[in-house]
Amino acid sequence: MTPDLMEAGAQRLARAHGIPATGQTEAGGRSAPFARPVKTGEVDTTHGRILYLEDVHVSFDGFKAINGLNLDIAPGELRCIIGPNGAGKTTMMDIITGKTRPDRGTVFFGSTIDLLHYSEPEIAALGIGRKFQKPTVFEELSVFENLELALAADKRVWSSLRFSLTGEQKDRLAEVLHTIHLSDALTRRAGDLSHGQKQWLEIGMLLMQEPKLLLLDEPVAGMTDEETERTAELFLRLKGRHSLMVVEHDMHFIRAISEKVTVLCDGSVLAEGTLDQVQADERVIEVYLGR
Numbered sequence: 001m002t003p004d005l006m007e008a009g010a011q012r013l014a015r016a017h018g019i020p021a022t023g024q025t026e027a028g029g030r031s032a033p034f035a036r037p038v039k040t041g042e043v044d045t046t047h048g049r050i051l052y053l054e055d056v057h058v059s060f061d062g063f064k065a066i067n068g069l070n071l072d073i074a075p076g077e078l079r080c081i082i083g084p085n086g087a088g089k090t091t092m093m094d095i096i097t098g099k100t101r102p103d104r105g106t107v108f109f110g111s112t113i114d115l116l117h118y119s120e121p122e123i124a125a126l127g128i129g130r131k132f133q134k135p136t137v138f139e140e141l142s143v144f145e146n147l148e149l150a151l152a153a154d155k156r157v158w159s160s161l162r163f164s165l166t167g168e169q170k171d172r173l174a175e176v177l178h179t180i181h182l183s184d185a186l187t188r189r190a191g192d193l194s195h196g197q198k199q200w201l202e203i204g205m206l207l208m209q210e211p212k213l214l215l216l217d218e219p220v221a222g223m224t225d226e227e228t229e230r231t232a233e234l235f236l237r238l239k240g241r242h243s244l245m246v247v248e249h250d251m252h253f254i255r256a257i258s259e260k261v262t263v264l265c266d267g268s269v270l271a272e273g274t275l276d277q278v279q280a281d282e283r284v285i286e287v288y289l290g291r
């Protein structure tokens, strides 16, 4: 969930249920209230890139968590990222979303937007949505209310308790509900959904904001086999219209969705190619698959 959405939900819950609004972000910090200084516009992908990282470095107390990382993702691509624990996968997503600043390197969204100049809420507003491993839906609200809250319309509507959806917004909501397999659960309390359904709902909340790039951290962890299968179908439907970066350890899931796989190790790219290619790579077997 994006920081500004967290804030909006907290405010809305506070008004509706008399619950204190914390405005706490996933990062543990306070989000900027209703701050959307960057207008969502077109991302220049004429050079065939939605995301471009070059020679990125980050050290924590002298430890090189990201060490000369290069990455290039095409518009509409579904890229899988795998690698051993501590490889730098989360840190990479933290850098893309503005949570962590690199010591040096280049991080571009499309050909023209230098993400290092933007804050976390600004990057979300630019069209980069992030899904953390643990679902963070508003449990006390219904499925419908969660999605309604996430609409990418003028966020000033959040200042009023009730607002009417336009016809276009209703259509979008119905389309997202269908995409995330929750059309029959419209009025259900989000807290009563299964783990997998909560994950889909949060993905739906991101989709309501029409992100151009979605970063998904271990989306099928804790899901049943059937939920995992349906999530694979969902991601395959999303690619093309959105670009997706999926970090996962579940190799069956990776096989179901992958085109190109990037293997991270020690903060840089160890191998890249189809799943069959990287699975046959001796270095990958050594550090990750052969464990």
Ligand SMILES: Nc1ncnc2c1ncn2[C@@H]1O[C@H](COP(=O)(O)OP(=O)(O)OP(=O)(O)O)[C@@H](O)[C@H]1O
Pocket (backbone or CB within 6 Å): 060, 061, 063, 065, 083, 084, 085, 086, 087, 088, 089, 090, 091, 092
């Ligand atoms: N804020 C921090 N301070 C110190 N060290 C950090 C910090 N964040 C990450 N690290 C270290 O950087 C390395 C990369 O961590 P990261 O969480 O990015 O790996 P990962 O590939 O996501 O691992 P996992 O698969 O276990 O989630 C790890 O050794 C981690 O301990």
